[in-house]
Amino acid sequence: MSLDISRIPTPCYVLEEERLRANLGLMDRVQRESGGRIILALKGYAMWSTFPIIREVLQGCTASSMNEARLAAEEFGKEVHVYAPAYSERDFPQILELAHHITFNSFGQWRRFGPRAVDAGISCAIRVNPLVNEVEVDMYNPCGPTSRLGVTPQQFEPDALQGIEGLHFHALCECGAESLERTLEAFEKHFGQWIPQMKWINFGGGHLMTRKDYDVELLIRLVQEFRERHGVEVYLEPGGAVGWQTGPLVASVLDIVHNDVDIAILDTSAAAHMPDVLEMPYRPAVRGAGEPGSTPHTYRLGGNTCLAGDVIGDYAFPQPLKIGDRVVFEDMIHYTFVKNTTFNGVDLPSLAIWTADDELQVVRRFGYEDFKSRLS
Ligand SMILES: Cc1ncc(COP(=O)(O)O)c(C=O)c1O
Missing domain, CATH: 2.40.37.10 (Lyase, Ornithine Decarboxylase; Chain A, domain 1)
Incomplete structure (x- = not known):
């Protein structure tokens, strides 16, 4: 029935368990065949009563705030990643207690909060803007003109990288794997010279891998080849694709x-x-x-x-x-x-x-x- x-x-709202499991089955295959790690972006899907099902497959969550980080730690467990456009003095101490990975949106934020995160043993990253244009609707385009999200190549500060273990970009929204291919080219062109000093690269969200016509093979190949080319761990953090x-x-x-x-x-x-x-x-x-x-x-x-x-x-x-x-x-x-x-x-x-x-x-x-x- x-x-x-x-x-x-x-x-x-009625979540159909079998459909969720089908999406997770695909993500399981992507992880196994590409070697990439997939985490759930809570901003897009946070029905925590289903976390026990999702936890069987995904590696953890990415949170955009202290509240989401707390939900991730309390209800999901596994890895807690945090990225926010800016952290506040009020919230940061609690984020330090919850997070395993923290991404900073600017070198200013990294200088202000980074030392405390490194002291707490947290793996830190900088979000960069690879200057691509894959999303038509301005409201959802993280790389549009004057975007506040991520450091542009012009603003990048190579001298401030000591202690940074990861780079993060989020440039897509409901996109296909072809968009990721173009984004990776731009990312490597603008930021490739700093990848060798990194442990992990986060490819952000917006990969609609559970959509019927999505080229899953291309995604698997891109992630696998990137990992091999650079010797780094790769994270994907979809939200929409989990609940799609x-x-x-x-x-x-x-x-x-x-x-x-x-x-x-x-x-x-x-x-x-x-x-x-x-x-x-x-x-x-x-x-x-x-x-x-x-x-x-x-x-x-x-x-x-x-x-x-x-x-x-x-x-x-x-x-x-x-x-x-x-x-x-x-x-x-x-x-x-x-x-x-x-x-x-x-x-x-x-x-x-x-x-x-x-x-x-x-x-x-x-x-x-x-x-x-x-x-x-
Ligand atoms: C930094 C970041 N990561 C991941 C996501 C999840 O994107 P999606 O739900 O389109 O996969 C978003 C969405 O806005 C985001 O801003």
Whole structure:
């Protein structure tokens, strides 16, 4: 049996265990055949109730903050890597207690915090900007003009490298292995002369290796050849690829109104529950629905906040929608609940796992206390 939508309380994100295991199976193969090490980027996927499954395959996590580092240490174990655009005096002492690897975004940060990290036995790296242009949407392009993320070749300080054991770049977002190939060329051109003094190179995230058309063989070859060419350990830190197509967000129709077009108001929200739909922007797939006009009943799907633009898009359904119908947004596990807000006080969707044994486990429900505890 596959996921039984009628059993899901709405709104709810449903992680399908078998799909997660399939993604991990591919990552296991990439690690075995390439010799690279894959860690989970918590910013994209942090459903910690599933960490016991992910831990069987991945080597640890990469955290972007003290809070994520603590979650990694408490709930995942294994290696804890940390990178943030800047560390603060308030958080750094706790990061020192949690991290095994720390990447600094500038030589200024390295000078300020590095000595304490080295004294604590932590392996340190500098993030560099290889000046590639593989990501079209500016919002998601870490190497765009005037980017604050990573040291450019012009700003690089070879004289300050003593104690640095790694270089880190993150230049991709939902990219193919061909983008990594071009990025590696640029990285080696700009920073290659310093690789011999390094123990590890982190290729960042954005490798959408679990997408159907991704060239996994090329990824394996690139990682393996890079390791052999330079004699270093290679890390990949995907977030999106771990949660890629591992489950939907299930919502219900609360009302249907008409203003030139038919509009269905749902018990979910683009603004609060699927922010990339507005930010990226992109059109999520809706199960059983198609492009407007492709079947007789087209509706604008709207969220339950007062934001005029809280609209997911126009979708055609074969039958008219009625109050109480389920609407299933596909592929809503990565970069959704990690970014959710309680804007308008709308309830956060529950988190559930549909297990490999076809059992529904609702692992978290949210309510008034979650809304209130973020305010005062
Ligand atoms: C430094 C860094 N590493 C890893 C990732 C994960 O990227 P993705 O989820 O696209 O694989 C990100 C995403 O923004 C990032 O900024």
